[in-house]
Amino acid sequence: MRIVPRMDAGFVALFRHHAWASDRLFAACEGLPADHLEFVVQGTFGGLGATLRHLVEAEERYVAGLRGQVAPGPDAAGGIDRPVPPEALGPSVRVLRRRAAASAAALVELAEKTEPDAVVKATHLGEPAMVRAITFFIQVLDHGGEHRAQVRHSLTILGYDPPDIDGWVPGSVGSTSSSSSSRSSGSPCLRHRSVNFAICASSM
Numbered sequence: 001m002r003i004v005p006r007m008d009a010g011f012v013a014l015f016r017h018h019a020w021a022s023d024r025l026f027a028a029c030e031g032l033p034a035d036h037l038e039f040v041v042q043g044t045f046g047g048l049g050a051t052l053r054h055l056v057e058a059e060e061r062y063v064a065g066l067r068g069q070v071a072p073g074p075d076a077a078g079g080i081d082r083p084v085p086p087e088a089l090g091p092s093v094r095v096l097r098r099r100a101a102a103s104a105a106a107l108v109e110l111a112e113k114t115e116p117d118a119v120v121k122a123t124h125l126g127e128p129a130m131v132r133a134i135t136f137f138i139q140v141l142d143h144g145g146e147h148r149a150q151v152r153h154s155l156t157i158l159g160y161d162p163p164d165i166d167g168w169v170p171g172s173v174g175s176t177s178s179s180s181s182s183r184s185s186g187s188p189c190l191r192h193r194s195v196n197f198a199i200c201a202s203s204m
Contacts, residue, residue: 007111015111015137017173018144019104021165025148026052026097028155028163028190036158037093044150049093051154055147056096059103059140065122066110066136107140161191 029037029052037049045051091099110133118133152162166172 007114007116011137012108012111013173014141015104015108017167018141019101019108020172021148022055022100022104022144023097024163024165025151026093026100029151030093030097031190032093039154039158041150041154041157044154045147048151048154048158051147051151052093052096053091055144055151056100056103058143059100059107062136062140062143063103063106063110065131066107066114066120066133068120068122107137111137155190159192163190 029048032048037052038047040047045054114133114137116134119130120133120136122129122131122136124131148165152165155162
């Protein structure tokens with residue numbers, strides 16, 4: 001009997017951290033006012049809200065691509081998905097957070113069961129293509145990290161202290177500490193540095 005290898009536990013842990021980090025960031029942004037969601041920092045994808053929406057929609061396409069499904073919108077294997085002015089968010093951050101969590105859970109499941117050398121049917125540059133599954137997984141982590149950094153940068157420019165989402169944070173998959181603190185897992189509060197107030201998300 002041939003033993004079919006699966007991705008190792010360390011690989012899957014990367015996607016558990018990805019899910020955790022994205023959820024903390026979306027949770028922190030839930031209570032932002034509309035003008036802050038429309039805020040644009042030069043060199044980033046677009047408005048803060050548009051960046052959150054792009055992150056969600058792209059990951060939904062990656063999940064569809066890994067499942068061999070035809071994804072709506074730009075090519076699942078990489079296309080142009082620029083925000084259309086005005087920089088309105090569209091779905092609320094709370095709705096986007098739920099969609100992001102669903103995609104993140106699907107990615108963990110796919111990472112657990114996908115064979116390392118798997119190839120899936122996808123659309124690239126408008127044409128059918130065979131794409132290695134690992135290409136999608138790499139893109140998920142690279143794309144997610146890039147746009148989370150852009151959102152955190154935008155929040156900093158707006159005067160907020162963005163949530164810590166690195167691997168050292170208690171509650172993160174990468175952390176060896178399970179102690180609870182203001183930096184731990186859960187719904188973080190977004191604190192403004194110059195005004196004495198904090199925005200705290202409700203639990204999903």
